[in-house]
Every structure is written in C-alpha cells, then in structure tokens.
Amino acid sequence: MGTPVTVIVGASHAGVQVAASLRDLDYPGEVVLIGDETHLPYHRPPLSKSLLHPHDAEGQVLRPASFYAQKRIGLRLSSGVDAIEPGERRVRLRDGETIGFDTLVLATGARARRIPIAGADRPNVLTLRALGDAVALSQRLAQARDVVVLGAGMIGLEFAAVAAAGGRNTTVIDTTERPLLRAVSVEMASYLKDLHEAHGVRFLFDNGIARIEGKGRAERVVTLDGQEIQADLVLIAAGVLPNVELAAEAGLAVDNGIVVDANLQTSAPGIYAVGDCAAFVAADGRRLRIESVQNATDQARCVAAAIVGRPEPYAKAPWFWSDQYTAKLQIAGLWTGYDRAIRRDTADGSGFALYLFAGDRLVCVEAINATADHVAARKILGEGIALTPMDVQTPGFDPKAHMRQRAA
Structure with a gap:
C-alpha cells in the first residue's frame, strides 16, 4: 500500500487543529490543508470582539508559516474546492487540479447570512465573517457617526459594544x-440588554429593516413599522449558514449542517465533518450544530483520533465566551430546557454566575466576570459531577471546592 493521504477542506480553527492533531498522534501519511483565503489561518473571535486593523492581522495567525513546514502539512491557500468525488476518492479544485485522498475532512465552516433587503448592496452595508470583513468594517466605523446593527446575536452585540464604546x-x-434569544437565558439576556442601554445603545425588538435608503450609500434605515433611523454604517449580523453545498452535491446527508455520527463521520465512509458545518448528535439525543472555537477544536481532535484508529465518540460539554464593554460573558453548557436560575455573586461583587437547572440537573452556567465559576462549571458538566440547586444555595458554596470534593 502507498502512503495514506488525508485532505482537509477548510483552513480555520477546525481544519488547522485536525492537521496539527494528526501530527501529534504520529499519523504517517500526507496531510493536505486547503483554504480559500489568501491569509495564513487566523483567530476569528477577535474579528467582532475587538475589530482588527490591517496591521493586526499578522499577530492573529493560528500558527506561523514555519509550523506547517515543520509538521509536514501541505498548506494550500487561495485554493477553493469545486467538487468532492467520493467514488474516485478525490477533490477537484477550482483551477481544475484534482487531489486524491484516503480520508477527507470537511471543515468548511459557515458564512454570514445575507438578508434580501432593498438597498443592502450599498458599500457601507457590511457583514462580518472573515478578516477582510473586519478590516473594511473597522475602516468604515472610524468615519461613522450613526451605526445600525441588524441582529442581536453574539456578533451583533459585540460589534454594537465596540461602536457604542467609541461614541457612535x-x-x-x-x-x-x-x-441572544438562542444563546442565553432570559435572565442573562435582560442583564445584557440593560448593560448595552447603559452605554447608549437603542434596541428595537420585534422589528426589522424594510429597506435601506440613500444616494449611492446608506444614509437611513426604514424599519418594518415605518421608523426612519439615520445610518452611515449598517452591519447585517443576521446569523450564519453552514457551508454544506460541497457535501450535498457529493451526495452526503445534510440537515442544517453536514450530518455526522458519534465519531463525526458523514454518511460516506472515510469522510468526516467538523466545526461550524457539522450537525452532530449531542448526549441528550438532539442533533446540534455549534458555532464555537471550543467545539471546532475538540471535534478536530476527535476526528484525528478516529483517523489514526483510536475512535472515541464526541461528547464534550460546550463552552463559549464574549467580551462586551468590561463584561466577560462565559457560558458552559446549553441553557435550553432550564426551569430555574440561581444567581451566585462573586466575593468582591464584580461579577456573578447564573446556575441554570432543569429540575435538579445542572444544564448550564452563565458567568459575568466570574471565571472561577465558569472553569469549575466546565469540569462539573464535562465530567457529570452532581450539583443540585441546594448545593448552590448553601451558604459559603465554592464551585471549585465542590468540584474537587465530588471528583475525589
């Protein structure tokens, strides 16, 4: 037999981690990492958390160029994949070149959702997903006075915080x-709304944009209920769509993502999917698609282990974070299904954590400037350590001590 080849399509957090983990696990074959951007793979969270300037890009790379050479990873930038041919075990690039594989990993990520709004094609109406988007948005923001954000999700709120903190x-x-309807509890959403309003942000809920008006550029936004809002910069932050087209055209099962099994293998043997594009089955039986760096990198490690013959079902507790003004939001677990929230303030009063329970079962901990609670919650949820509402309400409750005691 010849040298095995693993091809990874998508060179962001998940794709880079698959390649790195394969080498860490002494994978003996070739590793080819294909990305369609011109830049070295880079950290994506700072794009919305603290908008990049062009000179910041170099400092945000995931790995230096030397890493790929040292680890014998064939990094192919500016190389979009046009098609997957499962029967022939090869991918076809947009320039017509074909690359054969024994194993294929799809780390195709997701793209910003575009909303069909009249006037959305104006040059100061932007989305935020890639480095080029962040640079353009940063440059526009420097000249803007009136900013409108469509979408109160994580990216929308993080950008709103940057804009409001800058006096817009x-x-x-x-x-x-x-x-954050899909991301946090009602209690945390209320806190974040108050936080933004204290910094001057105006919210319009149960509303939308009917059209964007202006001569050659956006000058005002007209809402669905007829309000006119001045705007010299508009960000469309209406969520993302998983990049499943390559998989679907190749005959792989897709359902709000590329459908994978417990080991993150798709409906085609030897083809895996990881990260934002992968729809996997969680421990509670729900099929989920999670957009986070933690999920991307943990799934990547899981797939690498499967490729080298050490498969282990993916069962990591998800966690997330967001920086808004001086508030660091950290989430462990998933809030859906909770029926009780117990607040625990930090000793110095600078932060708090919400412990969310479904009955007596802890499902999520949402923390603001309470990193100790967050770190303990990740271990408690990840290892299935018992924690009840009574435990949290006990005077002097210390999540780290509880974690150590129950884990012993």
Whole structure:
C-alpha cells in the first residue's frame, strides 16, 4: 500500500487543529490543508470582539508559516474546492487540479447570512465573517457617526459594544423579543440588554429593516413599522449558514449542517465533518450544530483520533465566551430546557454566575466576570459531577471546592 493521504477542506480553527492533531498522534501519511483565503489561518473571535486593523492581522495567525513546514502539512491557500468525488476518492479544485485522498475532512465552516433587503448592496452595508470583513468594517466605523446593527446575536452585540464604546449612535434591530434569544437565558439576556442601554445603545425588538435608503450609500434605515433611523454604517449580523453545498452535491446527508455520527463521520465512509458545518448528535439525543472555537477544536481532535484508529465518540460539554464593554460573558453548557436560575455573586461583587437547572440537573452556567465559576462549571458538566440547586444555595458554596470534593 502507498502512503495514506488525508485532505482537509477548510483552513480555520477546525481544519488547522485536525492537521496539527494528526501530527501529534504520529499519523504517517500526507496531510493536505486547503483554504480559500489568501491569509495564513487566523483567530476569528477577535474579528467582532475587538475589530482588527490591517496591521493586526499578522499577530492573529493560528500558527506561523514555519509550523506547517515543520509538521509536514501541505498548506494550500487561495485554493477553493469545486467538487468532492467520493467514488474516485478525490477533490477537484477550482483551477481544475484534482487531489486524491484516503480520508477527507470537511471543515468548511459557515458564512454570514445575507438578508434580501432593498438597498443592502450599498458599500457601507457590511457583514462580518472573515478578516477582510473586519478590516473594511473597522475602516468604515472610524468615519461613522450613526451605526445600525441588524441582529442581536453574539456578533451583533459585540460589534454594537465596540461602536457604542467609541461614541457612535448605535441602534440594534432584531426580529425577536430579546437579545441572544438562542444563546442565553432570559435572565442573562435582560442583564445584557440593560448593560448595552447603559452605554447608549437603542434596541428595537420585534422589528426589522424594510429597506435601506440613500444616494449611492446608506444614509437611513426604514424599519418594518415605518421608523426612519439615520445610518452611515449598517452591519447585517443576521446569523450564519453552514457551508454544506460541497457535501450535498457529493451526495452526503445534510440537515442544517453536514450530518455526522458519534465519531463525526458523514454518511460516506472515510469522510468526516467538523466545526461550524457539522450537525452532530449531542448526549441528550438532539442533533446540534455549534458555532464555537471550543467545539471546532475538540471535534478536530476527535476526528484525528478516529483517523489514526483510536475512535472515541464526541461528547464534550460546550463552552463559549464574549467580551462586551468590561463584561466577560462565559457560558458552559446549553441553557435550553432550564426551569430555574440561581444567581451566585462573586466575593468582591464584580461579577456573578447564573446556575441554570432543569429540575435538579445542572444544564448550564452563565458567568459575568466570574471565571472561577465558569472553569469549575466546565469540569462539573464535562465530567457529570452532581450539583443540585441546594448545593448552590448553601451558604459559603465554592464551585471549585465542590468540584474537587465530588471528583475525589
């Protein structure tokens, strides 16, 4: 037999981690990492958490160029994949070149959702997903006075925080009734809404943008209920769509993502999917698609282990973070299904954590400037350590001590 070849399509957090983990596990074959951007793979969270300037890009790379050479990873930048041919075990690049594989990993990520709004094609109406988007948005923001954000999700709120902290008149419009509807509890959403309003952000919920008006550029936004809002910069932050087209055209199963099994293998043997594009089955039986660096890198390690013959079902407790003003939001677990929230303030009063329970079962901990609670919660949830509402309400409760005691 010849030398095995693993091809990874997508050179962001998940794709780079698959390649790195394969080498860490002494994979003996060739590793080819294909990305369609011109830049070295880079950290994506700072794009919305603290907008990049062009000179910041070099410092945000995931790995230096020397890493790929030292680890014998064939990094192919500016090389979009046009098709997957599972029967022939090869991928076809947009320039017509084909690359054969024994194992294929799809780390194709997701793209910003575009909303069909009249006037959304104006040059100062932007989305935020890639480095080029962040640079353009940063440059536009420097000249802006009135900013409108469509979407009160994580990216929308992080950008609104940057804009408002910089003194811009900032309005956030969302079709739902509260911020971060799919990401946080009602209690945390209320806190974040108050935080943004204290910094001057105006929210319009249960609303949307009917059209964007202006001569050659956006000058105002007209909402669905007829309000006119001045805007010299508009960010469309209406969520993302998983990049499943390559998989679907190759005959792989897709359902709000590329469908994978417990080992993250798709419906085609020897083809895996990881990260934002992968729809996997969680421990509670729900099929999920999670957009986070933790999920991307942990799934990547899981796939690398499967490729070298050490498969282990993916069962990591998810965690997330967001920086908004001086508040660091950290989430461990998933809030859906909770029926009780217990607040625990930090000893110095600078932060708090919400312990979310479904009955007596802890499902999520949402923390603001309470990193100790967050770190303990990740271990408690990840290892299935018992924690009840009574435990949290006990005077002097210390999550780290509880974790150590129950784990012993």
